[in-house]
Amino acid sequence: MNPATPAERQDAAPSYLGGETTVASWLGTLDHKRIALLYLFTITAFFVVGAVAAALMRWQLAVPTADLVTSDTYNRLFTLHGVVMVWFFLIPSIPAVLGNFILPLAIGARDVAFPRLNLASWYIFVAGGLVTLYAIVVGGVDTGWTFYTPYSSTYSNGHVMVMAAGIFVAGFSSIATGLNFIVTVHKLRAPGLTWFRLPLFVWAIYATSIIMVLATPVLAITLLLMGLERVLGVGIFDPRIGGDPLLFQHLFWFYSHPAVYIMILPGMGVVSEIITCFSRKRIFGYPVMAVSILSIAGLGFLVWGHHMFVSSQSVYAGVVFSFLSFMVSVPSAIKVFNWIATMYRGSITLSTPLLYVLGFLALFTIGGLTGVFLATLAVDVHLHDTYFVIAHFHYIMVGGGVMAYLGGVHYWWPKISGRMFPEGIAAFAAVTIFVGFNLTFFPQYLLGYLGMPRRYMTYPAEFHTLNVISTLGALVLAVGYVLPLVYLTWSFFRGAPAGPNPWGATGLEWQTSSPPPEENFRETPVVTGPPYDYPPL
């Protein structure tokens, strides 16, 4: 048989969605795009679980007294919410879904470096998730997602070890995905795609992968040590058997602070892609943007002690960690300025992805600035462990992370599904989410300043009004989150065909058909210029 010409193969090759469509073909696929969709379904399911827990908490908090649930149930709800949202939604959200789908396309590769490892990562993730869900079903865990010792290692009456095992297993999925992406970026870039021609989304996924590979093992070690103490009674964290409770906090935050950057850096990459596309302009200050991603990733490893200003750690440690925390906020601030400067003298189209990005800019700025409040020593003493902290990290992780994730899902939806989403209702959903989010979480800043501690299911009456506003906001937010679920599902089957490049964007992923064929490109693309090379306006 004569080999077909490339053009003929492209015509013959079905999209990654076509070809075999059996369940077995999906569960055994090595195609990065299908694996991305497996992740998309899995983390959406986990998001629903975490959101239901949040909804029950907000419902309970609408009244100051125990009304809906018992305190043991409430404590299990916030533990579930934190564990599921952090490890089974936010951390895999952009890297494992959009990273998996877009990264090989964006560098002109046919797949990731290790497709089998990629599929294995998903199976490990699902296994970890099922163990965690099992822990919830058999009775739950009441330690909070932070698992502070000695409460978790000796006093807690929940299924701590089962849940810790689930997180422990899922961690290996993070490590494998991170490793895969690092090798992919190093080895599989298209000809001419030098490091400083990489789209910022690739830089962001690359930096995130480094954090995943370096930080996640520390989490595994920490959970293992906690297990040694809880099961075998080895004194590590409990002072009654010779341990030190603060050691746990140091180890936990050595992972969990960088984990915050795992949740936000990929979002910064998505924002850079969208803002250039809908402003029709190169990114302002590309080298600074790339370097700031790397410096945030690096400095992020040096600030864990700012979670411990009132823990009785040394005063000197507190001062040093405060200083370093201020330093890590400089590159974040610079990024915001550069994004706005990118829009300046651009040609701006207010499409849904850009609406999400504008929401991201507002919420990330507020979240970042209130993070500076918490890095300020004397102020943190008052605000630590109050609702101010809850509001702050939700502004970063939900206002920043989830807005960027949804923005990215909409931006690349035509590429993923080959179809357009309905613009009007999508824009309405974006605005609803923005309004609902602020209604839910802004009152929590005030509650925190007034002194309402976190993880309280009952509270003094003076906090009632603000809690009611927050609960009503959560209702609006829920509507905003349900809408995309509905219209994106509809669009997947019924949306108008998108064509290869509906936004007129520059990235390599837009040079192939939508949805892309297996192995992505008919011919390996060759890169000859910088990223975001939009024609002069």
Next chain:
Amino acid sequence: MSRFLAFSGAISGWLPTASSMAPRVDRVLRDLLAAGSAVVVVLTVLTLVILVRYRRGSAASRAPSRIATWKIEASWITGTAIVFLYLFFEGAGVYVDMERIPPGLPEITVVGRQWMWDVRYADGRREFNTLHVRLNTPVRVVLSSEDVIHSFFVPAFRVKQDVVPGKIVSTWFNPTRTGTYTLFCAQYCGTAHAQMLGSVVVLSPGDYATWARGGLLSAGGTAEARGHAVYRRFGCAECHEDPQGRRAPPLGGLYGSLVTLADGEQLRADDQYLHDAILLSPRYRVSGYALTMPSYDGIIGPSDALDLIAYLKASATAPLAVQP
């Protein structure tokens, strides 16, 4: 609008400023709020103007900017860093003053346990979930936990300190307004965490004197006397008052002095040292002595340990004599 003003008035009214540190913390907070709001307002207005002026198809000029990008970047980085440095120093300055506890303050011992605060005064009074303090009199709160980590949080004083099992941690405040202020446990500690509330009652000197005369639960004598009872119960004198002074180091005058350990390390004999040396004694072999003292961990409870330390502290100036 008037309703909004009333609402924001209510918010600021809800959180009293009742300690010497509170206005200093609020001042830093106001500076942060001013800087933060300015940034948010400027960026929002700027973004809105850009969105309208440079919307697709508008006639505004798109000629490339004449200012070099690196100059703009350098000025942003420098400007941000300078503002941040200022805020860092402002916050760190107040924090260092919070952490530097003035010497010689009257002490209240507070032991956290699931889910209550056990409050003991030096004069032998004892209360649960309530602290009485005198207006304009700085007081040191010595904190310990019997089980998990708790956190001593009085929003009106802007005071928060984690209460860590196995450690003795102190905080202090100088109450500047009479009234009753809520004490929260701020570190999640299990089932009834949200019910681990208490109050701090700040009394005028006259009221405080009246209160001090009143009959409250007695904790069994002054802290010093209670500590002496513990000292006798566990037979500490047998070794520590050995006439030849060979079996164990003498304890009179120990508090506040420098102790040299067998490995050459020198430690100040403060609250934490005494606590650890009693409960985890095998870790502290004092130079010149054999390690004969067993660990009293789990044998002497946290409250007794604090009383014992109070007794040793009272004996800091004089050699320990056998008291009647």
